[in-house]
Amino acid sequence: MWNYEKRLQFPVNIKEPNAKLAQVIISQFGGPDGELAASMRYLSQRFATPYKEVAGLLTDIGTEELAHLEMIGAIVFQLTRNLSMEEIEKSGFDKYYVDHTVGLWPQAAGGVPFNANQFQSKGDIITDLFEDMAAEQKARTTYDNILRLVKDPDVCAPIRFLRQREIIHFQRFGEALRITQDKLNSKNFYAFNPGFDMCECCDK
Amino acid sequence: MDNKERLLNDINVIDFALVELTQYLDTHPYDCNAMEYFNHYARIKNQLMKEFSMKYYPLTKDLAESNKEWRWGMAPLPWEGVCC
C-alpha cells in the first residue's frame, strides 16, 4: 500500500507563468509516454510477474513515477497561475481552459485523453520488460523535446531531473531483463511463459 | 535559504539517495557496499524527518501527532511553490 510524504521529490518553484509551455508539458501528465502511463503500466504489470525481484522493482519504479506525476502537475499548475484572459486567448490555451479552467486533467498535448491504450500489460515478463524499456526511452525523448522548447531555468531544472530518471529506470529494467534471462533456458527464452505455463511443454 | 528550507532540502537529497539505492538493490540484492550506504542514509533520513516534523510540520501522517490543531492538515501543499 502507499504512504504519502507531503513534499515534492524535486522542488518546483516557477515564478513566470507560461500557458503555451503548459500545453506542451501536460503531455507528461496524461500523454502516452507520460508519468501517469508509466506508473499505471508498472503497477499493473507487477501482479502477473513470476519473479519477486522484478515485481519488487516494478512496484518501486511505479511508485516513483507517481511522485513524478505530482511534479508535472505542480509544473503545469504553476505555469497556468495568474493568467489574464488575454494570455489565455493569445496562447491557444483557451481550448483547454473552456473545458477545465486551470484544473489539471490528464490528457496529451494534442488533446487525447489519458486511457489504458497508452500502455500494455501483456502478462509475459520478457514482453513487459521490453515494453518498459521502450517506455523509458519514449519518455526521455519527450523530455528532450520539451528541453528544446524551454528557456526558463525554473522549468529546466525539474525537467532535466525527470529526464535523467528515465535513463536510470531504463538501466534497471534492463537489469531486470538480465535476471529474467538467467532464470530461463538460454537455448530458447521463448519456450514458455514463466508467468502462465506451469512447465515447458514436452514434445509428446 | 532559511533553516526550514535547508532541512527540507537535506531530506529531499537523502531520500533521493535512498530511492536510487533501493532501485539498485532491487536488481543487485547481494551488493553489501550498496546496502551499507542504504542503511546509513536510512538512519539519517529518519532523524531528519522527526526533526522537521517537530520544528515545522509533519511530512507524513505518522509524524502528525497533534493536540490543539490537526497538524497534518495544516502542513502546506507541496505543489504551490514559491508564490509570485
Next chain:
Amino acid sequence: MQEYYMEERCDKYQVAMAYVPWQQFDKIYDDLEKGFFAGTIFPELNKPFTGRRCV
C-alpha cells in the same frame, strides 16, 4: 547465493534477445546534492541532453 551480476562474457549472448550491461557500482557522487540536481547519484549513469536544433 547467486551473484549473477558478476559475470560478463560475450559467448553467453544469444540471437533473438537483447542485453543491457550490468551496472557495477563503484562510487556515488561525494556531493549528494550534486547528484540530486543531476538526477542520479551514480556518475556513470549521468547522461545529460545537449542537443540543439541550430536552424
